[in-house]
Amino acid sequence: MAGKTLYDKLWDAHLVSQQTDGSALIYIDLQLLHEVTSPQAFEGLRLAGRSPWRISGNLATPDHNVPTTSKERTIGVEGIEDPVSRIQVQTLDDNCDEFGVVEFKMNDPRQGIVHVVGPEQGATLPGMTVVCGDSHTSTHGAFGALAHGIGTSEVEHVLATQCLIAKKMKNMLVRVDGALEAGVTAKDVVLAIIGEIGTAGGTGYAIEFGGEVIQNLSMEGRMTVCNMAIEAGARAGMVAVDDTTVEYVKGRPFAPKAEQWQQAVASWKEFVSDDDAVFDHLVVLDGGSIKPQVTWGTSPEMVLPVDAHVPDPAAEPDQGKSQGIERALSYMGLTANQAITDIQLDRVFIGSCTNSRIEDLREAAAVVKGRKVASTLKQALVVPGSGLVKAQAEQEGLDLIFREAGLEWREPGCSMCLAMNADKLGQGEHCASTSNRNFEGRQGFGGRTHLVSPAMAAAAAIEGHFVDVREFMGQS
Amino acid sequence: MQKFIQHKGVVAPLDRANIDTDMIIPKQFLKSIKRSGFGPNLFDELRYLDEGVPDQDCSQRPLNTEFVLNQPRYQGCSILLARENFGCGSSREHAPWALDDFGIRVVIAPSFAEIFFNNCFKNGLLPIVLNEDEVDSLFEEVAAAEGYELRIDLENQQVIKPDGKALGFAIDDFRKHCLLNGLDDIGLTLQQADVIRAYEVKRRKEAPWLFCDK
Numbered sequence A: 001m002a003g004k005t006l007y008d009k010l011w012d013a014h015l016v017s018q019q020t021d022g023s024a025l026i027y028i029d030l031q032l033l034h035e036v037t038s039p040q041a042f043e044g045l046r047l048a049g050r051s052p053w054r055i056s057g058n059l060a061t062p063d064h065n066v067p068t069t070s071k072e073r074t075i076g077v078e079g080i081e082d083p084v085s086r087i088q089v090q091t092l093d094d095n096c097d098e099f100g101v102v103e104f105k106m107n108d109p110r111q112g113i114v115h116v117v118g119p120e121q122g123a124t125l126p127g128m129t130v131v132c133g134d135s136h137t138s139t140h141g142a143f144g145a146l147a148h149g150i151g152t153s154e155v156e157h158v159l160a161t162q163c164l165i166a167k168k169m170k171n172m173l174v175r176v177d178g179a180l181e182a183g184v185t186a187k188d189v190v191l192a193i194i195g196e197i198g199t200a201g202g203t204g205y206a207i208e209f210g211g212e213v214i215q216n217l218s219m220e221g222r223m224t225v226c227n228m229a230i231e232a233g234a235r236a237g238m239v240a241v242d243d244t245t246v247e248y249v250k251g252r253p254f255a256p257k258a259e260q261w262q263q264a265v266a267s268w269k270e271f272v273s274d275d276d277a278v279f280d281h282l283v284v285l286d287g288g289s290i291k292p293q294v295t296w297g298t299s300p301e302m303v304l305p306v307d308a309h310v311p312d313p314a315a316e317p318d319q320g321k322s323q324g325i326e327r328a329l330s331y332m333g334l335t336a337n338q339a340i341t342d343i344q345l346d347r348v349f350i351g352s353c354t355n356s357r358i359e360d361l362r363e364a365a366a367v368v369k370g371r372k373v374a375s376t377l378k379q380a381l382v383v384p385g386s387g388l389v390k391a392q393a394e395q396e397g398l399d400l401i402f403r404e405a406g407l408e409w410r411e412p413g414c415s416m417c418l419a420m421n422a423d424k425l426g427q428g429e430h431c432a433s434t435s436n437r438n439f440e441g442r443q444g445f446g447g448r449t450h451l452v453s454p455a456m457a458a459a460a461a462i463e464g465h466f467v468d469v470r471e472f473m474g475q476s
Numbered sequence B: 001m002q003k004f005i006q007h008k009g010v011v012a013p014l015d016r017a018n019i020d021t022d023m024i025i026p027k028q029f030l031k032s033i034k035r036s037g038f039g040p041n042l043f044d045e046l047r048y049l050d051e052g053v054p055d056q057d058c059s060q061r062p063l064n065t066e067f068v069l070n071q072p073r074y075q076g077c078s079i080l081l082a083r084e085n086f087g088c089g090s091s092r093e094h095a096p097w098a099l100d101d102f103g104i105r106v107v108i109a110p111s112f113a114e115i116f117f118n119n120c121f122k123n124g125l126l127p128i129v130l131n132e133d134e135v136d137s138l139f140e141e142v143a144a145a146e147g148y149e150l151r152i153d154l155e156n157q158q159v160i161k162p163d164g165k166a167l168g169f170a171i172d173d174f175r176k177h178c179l180l181n182g183l184d185d186i187g188l189t190l191q192q193a194d195v196i197r198a199y200e201v202k203r204r205k206e207a208p209w210l211f212c213d214k
């Protein structure tokens, strides 16, 4: 019999019961809750007179709607200007208080984007199943966990039963061989993967990311890669457990302690694919040939190396694709064959659950240090992923480096990633963003998003247009 | 979820095809953080003369007296009689939530939009498909007799008229079982509560750190 993949092992370890129609009940170790997708789930529990199955299996923090200016934050929830946002944040607080769910409230230093907070606290552990009413839950797969987004009625289902009704996905291995060049980061790797397999390439699959490049990434880099598995169409992305994983988890607040730690580490080492495991699909990339990436269009698969030119619809023989390119160019306000480095920017956003961790901020700070943001820019924002990331960055003096260079230093939250709070793009504005989605209007009505790594965003902030960060760094 | 075994109630005739989910509950009410309380805004644009906004006191709003649910003879109705393709449009579960909150338990129509049809069962509402002729004659009978009531017998899959005449309807066995026993997805899963507990006991031994308090 063929060996098992990491995903097979995670599935088997959490299978509670299997139905004859292929659906199964799987056990959920951790559910993360935030203010946007949980209110109706709690309300459903109340209406049905049900109580949560296992309160300790949940952890909550508000992120999508919280303001990121200290002015609006100091007063607390009442200070949130937008009424819908205020009610959602308040409702999360009320629900967590009523049901006894541990919540890092808006002004708790541990508050932040759920996908930054879970790993940071050691709430996300190897070998777990993790769900959240948010598609970027795939982030947590970096720990050798099975993690994916769910809908509100499923959030209620997990609250009430600690289980999820699921069907097993197929297995895909994306292997990135070799070594990355200096200046090329995890974000560039995942953008290159999406460019290769397309935004629907992973549909129906759980993707395991492997190969030397992935093994050599830090945990934060692995999180960046898994975060965007959903942008490749896969609900779940994951990386096998190794020493890097164990080292990262060690000593975190919710991580196992004392004698349980040894037992846990021994069991986590099992969460790797067997050598003879069979994948339904294999994709191989050469890490050495990946360059810094920039998305030029309105889908993450519309991505090119920074030294490329945007495509020409006339050169595309497939009519459907040609029209798609034309539409994207027109929305993005770009002309066919324009050099990516000629794209002028209005704003820069460094943040989001993809790239708002301490290493991302260090990477960006190293680029802007001693330099000034281009005068043509309207705004350059740095939004740390959590209060603890913010504190760490301030301790290292990164906030000063950003401020001196002319970037704004904000309070933690999702911010301009999805424009649910006051941080958004104006119509027609181009933004170099370290987030994960460049869909039409994602960062504000008519806004134009270009997805890049933190280093690339930082370099673009200095120049006012895209530059190859590898050359840029060489100049200093 | 509320069980559905038998139901008797006043029938309100909504003589219009392709009632979409935006008519059932307009989009401005979807920002709510609740799944209850949509009843006053059910069919908002048809029911009131002014434009509805969230969190308003609907008792003060000008009513469209022509609209069927505003007519005195249909007050307290719990069965909605409608035309084909009822519930088309978006997948919003707010549509059955609004009907349920208003007090509707059964919708009878010649056909339904699929997602709405599914969402009804998740929320304890019974959508019944009858053929065009049967629906036509029900519309006539409702118009002719004030206080017209129907009795729905889910067990025997019958719509029973005041004169005792019964119209049969079809329903998937599994859905019928769920409604009769008041089981939504969560209710169904909770039927396996012992299996889940047994799993937890085994897991707690293998991986005790997963069960620590936060």
Ligand code: SF4
Residues within 6 Å of the ligand: A063, A064, A113, A114, A115, A134, A136, A352, A353, A354, A413, A414, A417, A418, A435, A436
């Ligand atoms: S940072 Fe963006 S992608 Fe991540 S959870 Fe928040 S809104 Fe979603």
